Amino acid sequence: xxxxxxxxxxxxxxxxxxxxxxxxxxxxxxxxxxxxxxxxxxxxxxxxxxxxxxxxxxxxxxxxxxxxxxxxxxxxxxxxxxxxxxxxxxxxxxxxxxxxxxxxxxxxxxxxxxxx
Amino acid sequence: xxxxxxxxxxxxxxxxxxxxxxxxxxxxxxxxxxxxxxxxxxxxxxxxxxxxxxxxxxxxxxxxxxxxxxxxxxxxxxxxxxxxxxxxxxxxxxxxxxxxxxxxxxxxxxxxx
Numbered sequence: 480x481x482x483x484x485x486x487x488x489x490x491x492x493x494x495x496x497x498x499x500x501x502x503x504x505x506x507x508x509x510x511x512x513x514x515x516x517x518x519x520x521x522x523x524x525x526x527x528x529x530x531x532x533x534x535x536x537x538x539x540x541x542x543x544x545x546x547x548x549x550x551x552x553x554x555x556x557x558x559x560x561x562x563x564x565x566x567x568x569x570x571x572x573x574x575x576x577x578x579x580x581x582x583x584x585x586x587x588x589x590x591x592x593x594x595x
Numbered sequence: 596x597x598x599x600x601x602x603x604x605x606x607x608x609x610x611x612x613x614x615x616x617x618x619x620x621x622x623x624x625x626x627x628x629x630x631x632x633x634x635x636x637x638x639x640x641x642x643x644x645x646x647x648x649x650x651x652x653x654x655x656x657x658x659x660x661x662x663x664x665x666x667x668x669x670x671x672x673x674x675x676x677x678x679x680x681x682x683x684x685x686x687x688x689x690x691x692x693x694x695x696x697x698x699x700x701x702x703x704x705x706x707x708x
Contacts, residue, residue: 485638522701523639523685572638576696580689581646583629584696586638 481507483575485587492563492594500558500590502573508553509575513584514546517570529556563594597622597688601699608676608706616671616702618686628669629687629696630660639685645669656680676706 482505492498502512510531515523527548528536535548545567547559560567570591574584598621608614620626627646631639643654650662660671671684686699 483638520683520703523698528695570636574639581627581644583627583631583641583644583687583689585641586631588638589636591636 481575481577481582481585483509483573483585483587485573485590487590488588489591490593492592494564494594495562497559497561498563498592500560500571500573500592502556502558502575502587504554504575504585507575507577509556509577510553511576512550512556513574513576514548514556514558515572515574517572517589519570523572526558531556560592563592565594568592568594597626597690597697599686599688599697599699601684601686601702603702604700605703605705608704610678610706610708611675614673614676614680614704614706616684616686616704618669618671618699619667620669620686620688621667622688622690624690626669627689628660628662629689630654630658630669630671631685631687631698632656633683633685633701635682642671642684676704678706678708680704681706 484503486501512529514526526541529548529550531550537543550556572589573587600619629644630642633639645652645662653659683701685701687696689696
């Protein structure tokens with residue numbers, strides 16, 4: 480079945496630094512990927528839709544200059560948290576949308592970001 | 596546009612008892628319905644889906660779900676709960692026009708020994 484690999488699984492960084500999270504579709508091409516943020520014991524919050532070869536579409540309230548998304552190929556999307564602050568600490572998850580509507584989204588394993 | 600509702604934030608059951616996690620949906624076309632499970636600090640894992648055919652769908656880990664078109668529901672069930680079933684469960688819907696998938700807010704299932 481479809482597999483999405485997300486790295487790193489966890490990262491600790493200092494305030495003011497930038498962190499890049501990668502999301503790869505391993506055995507299928509994903510023209511569309513999604514990035515979510517999840518706070519403890521809460522649901523998924525869609526941050527942005529990443530489209531291969533074009534600019535990402537951000538949800539209302541998500542700072543596009545803070546959360547840079549690049550989808551340069553059909554198998555890779557990256558999320559860069561720029562100038563990270565402690566309030567950016569969270570669990571970030573990516574997913575890829577298969578082309579057939581009968582297939583559900585495939586999710587990465589998530590990245591736990593801690594900014595100290 | 597499609598939408599999903601999970602009316603319960605939390606479901607508590609005793610180990611060995613049957614469990615039900617509720618989900619209702621709204622979609623303009625024919626629905627494709629999904630259940631996912633999320634364990635702590637992990638991504639979402641696919642459990643089962645309904646596309647067409649039998650209304651009762653069987654999935655991973657002994658879970659099943661029943662599609663009810665008249666009630667627009669797709670409740671997740673398991674005859675005998677395990678402590679290891681404790682997790683966050685998400686219902687999702689995608690219509691056959693290939694629109695985006697919509698997720699419910701999630702239901703936290705706690706199975707107590």
